[in-house]
Amino acid sequence: MDQDKLLALFEQIKKGEVSPTEALDQFKNLPFKDLDFVKIDSHRLFRKQLGEVIYSQNKKMKQLITIYNHMKELNQPKIIFTRITPKKAHQLMEMDNQLIYNEKARILYKAEIKVQQPGQIAVVTAGTTDIPVAEEAACIAEIMGNKVKRFFDCGVAGIHRLFGIYDDLVSSNVIVCAAGMEGALPSVVSGLVDVPIIALPTAIGYGANFKGVSALLTMINSCSPGIAVVNIDNGFGAGYMAGIINMRRK
């Protein structure tokens, strides 16, 4: 049932040719394929706050420029390019001086970073090599308007480093925990505090690590509750998940 038919029906109601009850019956039997013109719910607040996100890995410069121009035309207020190389980022920055590049996170964005939420997100890594993925999570959460505190290189090989950040961990609304190798950090942190933990396995390791699979399995199998896991190296996903947990409305 397209718009024209719908309008015609309403005209018929107006003219009294179809009674309101009969019209209702017709509606009840509408197959959902006719609902194309109905708008999907537009109250998707968080994604709107984040703006459009472009996963840039393996995209060519030419493609990125096309996408950028398209979004400029749409007057998209916020734009985020994830996994973008310094070289490509700088080329786009020459086209628009409002673009900001977080090199560690490999994120290029056009957005004001301003804390809009009362709570705090902690982003913790086991080693220094986990930082790029963790920084991606942190940066995304910040763009969404969250307050983020970073604690890097706190892995189980130096577990005492966790003691010094205990206060920050326990007072966060959610913790992102990035670890490669054996990926034991989320289990240990979860043994210390009752804060929801987004476990973020990284592909750091070699041999039977299987590019992060070992870390992912460790995290999925944690015997300590309060942990949920995202994909290997999915810093964007971890940051977004932490963000919407922290931005809870009720």
Added chain:
Amino acid sequence: MDQDKLLALFEQIKKGEVSPTEALDQFKNLPFKDLDFVKIDSHRLFRKQLGEVIYSQNKKMKQLITIYNHMKELNQPKIIFTRITPKKAHQLMEMDNQLIYNEKARILYKAEIKVQQPGQIAVVTAGTTDIPVAEEAACIAEIMGNKVKRFFDCGVAGIHRLFGIYDDLVSSNVIVCAAGMEGALPSVVSGLVDVPIIALPTAIGYGANFKGVSALLTMINSCSPGIAVVNIDNGFGAGYMAGIINMRRK
């Protein structure tokens, strides 16, 4: 927007309080969450022909009886219980003498088997142990109204057996090919005829067969085109897929 509001709106149109154009605008902005009462498209012919299907494996007799009674109340014209043991099947048959049991296929059904389609489906197996799964496929396709021909025990170890059924294979609209062990049969059949083949791996085998995974991989990797694969032991899925291919309307 629930039914009451909709009826109220129609009354307003009738009374001239809201013009048809204004009403249309209101509709255009309806979020889809309000569409609950709209019926999903009911022209799903094939599934209707098949009736309700109950996967009975691991269901207790008590649960099966509850389901059966529920469907009887709904006057469901066709009922199919798949993966049902002889013992449970016979208990249900005592409650309803219209139920028919295909023991090989482990299917209990209430439906008239009558060919309603011009084309033919061939169901071929590599060995005799693949028969229950293949028979499940055949029986489902028959209940849907398809003509099915069975050719069992034609595996690669006795590849010449395929010669004798060549005419039947080449004149079918679709072939279901069930095989366990190394699962090479669909590749061989596909090398002979240009008929679409639904490859149906079975869990027959041992050791590095991994309960049918080896057969599934062989079929997915076939270098001969015209093959698509369903899950291990998914006789129901293969039969249904073959059925809707054969029942093509245009």
Added chain:
Amino acid sequence: MDQDKLLALFEQIKKGEVSPTEALDQFKNLPFKDLDFVKIDSHRLFRKQLGEVIYSQNKKMKQLITIYNHMKELNQPKIIFTRITPKKAHQLMEMDNQLIYNEKARILYKAEIKVQQPGQIAVVTAGTTDIPVAEEAACIAEIMGNKVKRFFDCGVAGIHRLFGIYDDLVSSNVIVCAAGMEGALPSVVSGLVDVPIIALPTAIGYGANFKGVSALLTMINSCSPGIAVVNIDNGFGAGYMAGIINMRRK
């Protein structure tokens, strides 16, 4: 440094034999192995609210009774037995009429279920066979003091069922999404609402499902953000994670 030595030190301070500054220096150099007697942080609110949790699968009746008696002696106000069979549950209930059995969830507990949090948790399942695991999640979250709404059998094969519960989904603080087979439900729900989703794969399926691994992989790989995953059939973990997300303090 044990208690006796510490007391002796304090006596020395009192007597003026050791100055407070000198005592501080001694403390700064304490190796952590001497800290055994120091209590671990006791502000672990949520776990305290949950009480002691006993994973009862494969535990014998005798073991369960020993554990129960031990906790009774400790005057443990809340006790939770997860994955406990009806038979064993009823035996324990005969010993203590305050124990309540949620048969669907396979949880036996001694606790008052009372909503203590403003927000709401939605627990959604793809099929009816996913209910025990989902109910385990729901029951745990309720015992923790959360308001939980259940929506079962909303899988992708009948995706329109999600329309009717849209309002409930979008107004929840967190959604637990249980699915077996191909496990696509969390992706679909995440495509509709911006609420954090705890994806809970179940071992429902056969063949290349690998006892839930396929569902787990689907969920981990979701292209829709706002999803984090727990272990296969880990209803307890999903419920606990959803609970602490909803119970956020700031």
Added chain:
Amino acid sequence: MDQDKLLALFEQIKKGEVSPTEALDQFKNLPFKDLDFVKIDSHRLFRKQLGEVIYSQNKKMKQLITIYNHMKELNQPKIIFTRITPKKAHQLMEMDNQLIYNEKARILYKAEIKVQQPGQIAVVTAGTTDIPVAEEAACIAEIMGNKVKRFFDCGVAGIHRLFGIYDDLVSSNVIVCAAGMEGALPSVVSGLVDVPIIALPTAIGYGANFKGVSALLTMINSCSPGIAVVNIDNGFGAGYMAGIINMRRK
């Protein structure tokens, strides 16, 4: 029994030295190794319509030229090079101006694309990165003489996009559904329409996606019937399978 012997036998029949019945007996006992000279069934219509197909990935320019020249000598009316780079394609196009290059599909072909079948094939993708593989499927089906309609970027993250193409989906004879990441699209489409679906997993994804394995498993395990699966990135296979389903003769 080679041709000379056969001719000799016929001469014997002619001369009356061997009776027709005796000759028949000799034939009945021919071991099949003597049948080399007998032609394989030549009624393989679809493959003939497709012509010769050359999988060009990893083939060197020199090899491709040799193959091209060989087919030219054979006066092969149709030639198809799949997975061919623009550079190599253009070099061959300089040799033969009848060659056409579909860059998106990475297919170079010499064939007239003309619809010869009444039905329609829909090719749907979850994301934009799935397009090359989907376009390969579409192009192959078109070269075979099928009418193909493309619907790209309709993944579960934006599931409402499927509503707008419902009419096209439900009126197709077969749907090719390409998806990477978690690969949930075929399940969702199958939940909407009763059309046979060829699920085409793509290697798009990272981490626990395992280069498309996760998508493949999702599709194989779909709880919604009417889906069969081809190999990861096997656009050619999906297009061919869809083509022969649509070209059904009876």
Added chain:
Amino acid sequence: MDQDKLLALFEQIKKGEVSPTEALDQFKNLPFKDLDFVKIDSHRLFRKQLGEVIYSQNKKMKQLITIYNHMKELNQPKIIFTRITPKKAHQLMEMDNQLIYNEKARILYKAEIKVQQPGQIAVVTAGTTDIPVAEEAACIAEIMGNKVKRFFDCGVAGIHRLFGIYDDLVSSNVIVCAAGMEGALPSVVSGLVDVPIIALPTAIGYGANFKGVSALLTMINSCSPGIAVVNIDNGFGAGYMAGIINMRRK
């Protein structure tokens, strides 16, 4: 082209209506589907010597009796039931006192064991738990008419045991080497002698052995040449392979 048509053609040749050369042309163009009546090569000596082999695992007594009776009717001179339990074997032996049961090998057979080949096959196992599978191999090779020598419990944990059987190993035509756990025995034997080795992994082991997969991988990856591998626990296959290597005709 069926027999009737063929006979008719021969009659035409006889009558001179079709010349021998024209008949030959017709033959050259016969599609192979018409060759159903032509017998497959019957010179399959080894399999004939082995007779009919019935894999009895998971077959019910009733099925085994049906198969036995069927073969008796066909006057099958040799019958072999593999993987048959003592209980079932003895029931069949009561029906036919020519049946012999090798309990270690789990083989019931009706055949005279008589060495018909000059060479020798050595069957070696790593441990005592590998014996049933190895004995299956040995028994099959003997039934085929080979001379077999058994050397059990010679694994790498006691590698010196191999010294005592060196002469027998080096003078065999082929060695079957059965091993579970880490499966290193074939590598070690292959480092000592230049005799072809059929490596036979067994499912003996636990944990990361994965029911024989570890042993299989060890054997497939052997850095010592002269080894080829059969499936886990495939004693029948190893024995048959060794048998036909030893029975080489030229």
Added chain:
Amino acid sequence: MDQDKLLALFEQIKKGEVSPTEALDQFKNLPFKDLDFVKIDSHRLFRKQLGEVIYSQNKKMKQLITIYNHMKELNQPKIIFTRITPKKAHQLMEMDNQLIYNEKARILYKAEIKVQQPGQIAVVTAGTTDIPVAEEAACIAEIMGNKVKRFFDCGVAGIHRLFGIYDDLVSSNVIVCAAGMEGALPSVVSGLVDVPIIALPTAIGYGANFKGVSALLTMINSCSPGIAVVNIDNGFGAGYMAGIINMRRK
């Protein structure tokens, strides 16, 4: 060269028919197959101390009795049955009152447990369900003559429990660390002390734990050095390895 030939050679030397230098030349060219009669080095102290070890899982009572009687005849001073059920153990104990059963460890042995080594082995478990496997390790090490201290239920979920045993850990010569689930304990212990750790994964867990594989991978991938791993549930192997490390002679 067998004994007779060797004796003959010596007679020839004695008679002066062969010079000592000529005899040496003959020896240098002996193929090693002739060395069968030479005894393997008998200085295998530890295994001798351990006596004969019988892996009893899946062995029938009848087999165990045969083995026991055989060893009694050989006057074997020490006998160890591992993985033996209480029922079978008690039956053997009725035959020989010197046999001792460690039920937790599932070990039946005839040996005096007496510390013969100066150092200490610590056996630590993550949970209570890991105890049977850990106890097997402890019991084996004790039978070998080592001093063993047990520390059970110290997993990462309650990491502070490690503080209380720090002194014992750091003063051990070797630590056996048993853990199931995510298996993070060895990493954590290794982060605290510089003692060699034998990591012992157990099959405790469910879902993506894959019967201990996840724990094994965690341990193999540990980023903290000083860890080496044995097979899942291989308590015997861990205990033996710890024993020979502690029994170092130099």
Added chain:
Amino acid sequence: MDQDKLLALFEQIKKGEVSPTEALDQFKNLPFKDLDFVKIDSHRLFRKQLGEVIYSQNKKMKQLITIYNHMKELNQPKIIFTRITPKKAHQLMEMDNQLIYNEKARILYKAEIKVQQPGQIAVVTAGTTDIPVAEEAACIAEIMGNKVKRFFDCGVAGIHRLFGIYDDLVSSNVIVCAAGMEGALPSVVSGLVDVPIIALPTAIGYGANFKGVSALLTMINSCSPGIAVVNIDNGFGAGYMAGIINMRRK
């Protein structure tokens, strides 16, 4: 017991200080560690015929030259470099004009190829891309002195091609069967002839082929007996195994 001691003993025998019987007793108790000077059996005919084999993949030119020079000094009559690139091969050929390069097989060798065995080895491939690996097998077998016949591109997609080579297959002593993709060729060939088949999986394929693993599994699981398998792409191993089967001495 080193040479000096042995010589001293012989002197003692000569002098009558030790009787031959006493000397024998001393010998019987020699631990095998003293046997270092005893030569290993030198009757390893086949490997001697093959000469020294150097796996050249990933070896640098400098390393290859060092190895070559070393073997030249040893007057090694036969040398074989496998997996060597044309460039490196030609550099070595400039140093020694007796070196011959088989480019297809990627083998550089110094040896006269001369048939020294009565029997024949058939080397069959499924596709053209399997040729390098198959040619490696063929070339190795030829260098060993075997007669080899090659039959390339006979895969299941064109199964009738096997008919024309039936006579050659059935009269071979052993068949090497190389196949990638789904790897079904060995099963099919084994269904036709009773000749031992060395199945040689190749890494040809993509997606769920897992670089040859799918082909390997197909071959290991073959339901047709008379097949044993070597590692993926192990042309050398397949050729060597076929060679020693054909070179059987008795």
Added chain:
Amino acid sequence: MDQDKLLALFEQIKKGEVSPTEALDQFKNLPFKDLDFVKIDSHRLFRKQLGEVIYSQNKKMKQLITIYNHMKELNQPKIIFTRITPKKAHQLMEMDNQLIYNEKARILYKAEIKVQQPGQIAVVTAGTTDIPVAEEAACIAEIMGNKVKRFFDCGVAGIHRLFGIYDDLVSSNVIVCAAGMEGALPSVVSGLVDVPIIALPTAIGYGANFKGVSALLTMINSCSPGIAVVNIDNGFGAGYMAGIINMRRK
């Protein structure tokens, strides 16, 4: 409780405002988060002896220089760069002539190699390609102050090579056994001597070797006790583990 509060408390004790017993009570209830200022145990002898270790693979020259300078400032007496390329090593050596490069081991270090332990470590490899990983183990153990003996190229294909080094093996305190391909060497060595073996799988191999996984599985599954395994190519870990076993204090 921070330092200031602690100092204040001590002042109170001094002044008699708080009794020593009351002070003790306050301490007993300290949550551990207040212990940040307490120093972790500093008696980590071995790691101190090793100094700081930098895993240099994939680190850029610039990063390595930063790290080097940082450690120079700290006056770190020992520095070890593992997995460092010759080019990068030489650049650092130009900055500090005390740095020594072990090219085979790919280790750059500043440390005096001096044996400080009585016992001996044997490092054995199966092939020559395993040497870099084995040399890494040997070099690390030497830097720690251990005596190391190397025995390379002793794999199972030439098992007799082990005879010549038997005395060295049996008199070592610990053996590091590196092997790729099928990884059988540790099993064989363990069958000969009762010395603890650190099995070190290497990624040498191809096809079903899965980059060392096959070797790792072989080692984990060894039926010969006295073996524990480290990660694939983890020479550093194997050397460190062997070192601390040999450096046992009691």
